[in-house]
Amino acid sequence: MKNPLDPTALNAAIGHVHRAGMPGLFAEVRDGDQVWRGAAGVADVTTGRPVTADMRHRVGSITKTFTAAAVLQQVENGQIGLDTPIGRYLPKLVPGERGDAITVRMLMNHTSGLAEYLPYAYPSLKAFPALADTGPQSLDDNRFTRFHPTELIGMGVTAPAVGAPGGTPGVYSNTNYLLLGQLLEQVTGTTAERYITRNVIERAGLRDTAFPAGPYVDGPHSRLYEEWFGMIDPPRDYSVYDMSWVGPAAALTSTVADLNRFYGMLPAGEIVSPSSLAQMQRTVPVVSQEGRTIDYGLGLHPMEGPGQGAFWGHGGTVWGGGALAMTRADGKRQMTIAVNLQRWNSLDSSGKPQPHPIDDALAALYRAAMYG
Structure with a gap:
């Protein structure tokens, strides 16, 4: 069923997210040749500078799709085996029996059994994801x-x-x-960031997508406000931040237009081969950092709509910022949305995030964007 873009509905939906408590957000939705771009709210709560739809933004774990695509290019070149143990390539980093048991595919679809390093790098997040026992101190400690x-x-x-x-x-x-980044470095002889830039970002013709060289975002961008479940009040700006804490897992900056271009080219076979795309879309159940079980492929995951077929893409968060990019399986309908506040939900006595009006408003925007 054809649901053309409805600019009036999309403008109303994006404004509703801002009124629900999001300082600023911007988006691009595409349907074939039709393109809608919209923005609502402010990029800076102090000055009132507005957000615009062409801003660069830290896109977090959306980076994983780029890294996975780079690894799959090397699989196509015969340099990496998807089902080869990581210990064959990186015996010092994953030694012994685990290096023999964990394959490249298991790293890509999060079935390696390897723990998240975040609580160890950020001591005040030690109880993560038991959120009630965490605190925001390490966010400031590790800014540079x-x-x-x-x-x-x-x-x-x-x-x-x-x-x-x-x-x-x-x-x-x-x-x-991060291990996949080291694997790319091992087989290509250059850093993962350089390889991904040359062979994924530049190949796709993305002009505003990059791994930041330092703690600053180049070009026009929003401040990024972190609330950490009400423990940072008022929310603090973390737009200046050294992204070496996530590297090829989540460090990219991009624009909503670039991300829609990238996720549109992916199903068309312009980034990796159709057989590699089929591997990316083979999913397994994975427990997300929010504690929900999702289906996850190789750097991609599906979002199903009622009777509308699958959308494929990825979401991402950093301290203070987030983005979500989704493309219908046929590549025709796309949306990318960027927000400048994170962890806006308060916690109940058991440490569980509570519903917030922003959640419902974002869900309504996703529906308007994807289904019309």
């Missing part, structure tokens, strides 16, 4: 910290395992994607 990926990987690999290699449900872990 330059982490080396092998240091973070070591924290994840030496932490207690969260599952058996290949077991399901898997557990979402950034440790997996």
Whole structure:
């Protein structure tokens, strides 16, 4: 069923998210040749500077799709085996039996059983994801910290395992994607960031997508406000931040237009081959960082709509910012939405995030964007 874009409905829906409490957000929705771009609210709550739809934004774990595509290019070149143990490539980083048991595919679909390094790198997040026992102090402490990926990987690999290699449900872990970055470096002889820039970002013709060289976002961008479940009041700006804490797992900056272009080219076979895309779309159950079980492929996950077929894409969050990019399976209908506030939900006495009007308003915007 054809549901053309309805600019009036989309403008109303994006405005509703702002009124529900989101300082600022912007989006692009595409349906074939039709394009709608919209923005609502402010990029800076102090000055009132408005957000605009062409702003650059930290897009968090959307980076994982780019990293997965780069790995699959090397699979196509015969340099990496999807079902080869990671210990064959990186024996020092994942030694012994685990290195023999964990395959490249298990890293890509989060079934490696390797723990998340985040609570070890950020001491005040030690109880993450038991949120009530965490605090925001480490966010400030690490604003300008330059982490080396092998240091973070070591924290994840030496932490207690969260599952058996290949077991399901898997557990979402950034440790997996930092290892994939090291794998790319090992087989290409250049850093993962450089390889992804040359062979994924530039190949796709993305002009406003990059790994930041330092703690600043280049070009026009919004401030990024972190609330950490009401523990930071008023929310604090973390738009200046050294992204070495996530690297090839979540460090990219991009625009809503670039992300729609990228996720439109992916199902068309212009980034990886159709057989690689089929591998990306083979899903397993994975427990997300929010504690929900989702279906997850290789750097991609589906979002089903009632009777509308699957949308494929990825979401991402960083301190203070978030984005979601989704493309219908046929590549024709797309949306990317960027927001400048994170963890707006308060916690109940058991530490569970409570519903917030922003949640419902965002869901309504997603529906208007994807289904008309």
